[in-house]
Amino acid sequence: MDYRVIILIFAGALLSVSSAQTRQFYFVNTPLNWRDAQSVCRQNYTDLATIENTADVDAAIVALSNYSGKAWIGLHDDIVNGWRWSLSDSSFYGDGESTYRNWYPGEPNNMYGQQLCVVFNGNNGFWDDLDCSVALSFVCYNGELPFGFY
Template sequence: MDKLLLSIVVVSGLCAVSSPAERLYHVVYDLKTMTEAQRHCRDKYRDLASIRDMEDVNTLNTAVDLSLMVDSRAWIGLKSDVDSWRWSLSNTSFYKPGEMEFRRWESGQPNNYVTEELCTVMYRDGNWHDYPCETTFYPVCFDVRGPNETFVLINNLMTWTEAQNYCREHHTDLASVRNMEENQKVQNLMNSRDFVWIGLFRDGWKWSDGSDSSFRNWKTNPNGLSEVCAAADFSANGQWENLNCNVMKAFICYIDVVPVSKQVMKVRLQKSSSSLDLNDPVVMEDLLKKLKQRLKDQGLNDDIKLSWKKQLDGKVFHKEEKKTKKKETCAKKDEL
């Protein structure tokens, strides 16, 4: 058989034929504990719902039928280890090895007094205390602009959450204190103030499916050492509460679905040999491999699937008539 040497003259309509996975949520109205709900979701779907942004929150608000719920709350896939601390700035590329673990707690701190001390202040002596997040203190923000990092004291009293929002809007974030040198810089800004907010907060909240989404939609800051599971309250626009994991609630599962799109493309080919039969199954299979490689070279992924569409006569390829040449010949006859 002639060697396959096929040059693609025109490939029209080339486009992406695959798209990112879509998330489908399933509301289950049966009452289960958090552990039972997680087991059910992993058996029937993928896992308990992880929620990535306000678009997901709005999707769930639309999907839930409150008339089918015993109360308005349903488990989502968020659970806490109350001994875990993290910085407000979650971009780990900002920190060198070991810097995220720097702490300068006062002796006996953190003690999570009355289970409500989830945020961190620096005292005027440079030591840290855990403190209720709803208390108002002056915050210290910081700006990161290339290699330059600057701490900024804000002369307005704010709760920790208000301080975080302010710093993110007007600077980079609430201050991350990565070493003793930076601890001293923040302390030098305090003047006569007893306490200032820094960006460390108690947040061991982890998603059941291992997602690293830092999105949070709390109704109030979570507290309580025995209430370490999260539920969305759909009488409060899907905002979250922390509850005892053993209470019985409805729950939300999810699956990822990859949508399938189909497109017909017109392909014009030029043969290297007049004896080559483009409708030969072996030739067509080899052509598919070449076309798939061409699509991959244009940036499409390996999920693409190609097949030939047969015409009414059962063939895929048909020879094009050279109509323009025929018109030229007729014109010359008229001149004679």
């Protein structure tokens, strides 16, 4: 077999591992409103969690480990443009992040016209819209590549 083919296959495998490892989720069990949670995540990590696909849902559930309640993630309704992620750098996002949604059936419902932020359910990973002023735990993520994946 041609060694160039083997190297190409190996390089492709490394690339897929590194792209799968680009985010690490962190559960912060300190109840804060959405804006304050966003601030803490931006100071200590990258931002509130952005969830692109079912693998991210599974990773966030693992980060919440034994917590089965609701926790803030970075999705919010800015009223002008609809549902958007907290991190405003569009060059950061992958293919599915602008369109992937994991709403609980019947959500979002914007009950009383006040539900502009999104919570992640630690039991099943489904999302629900909620009033941003509610104090909840939250999920942050670090968008930097882990050591060894450069």
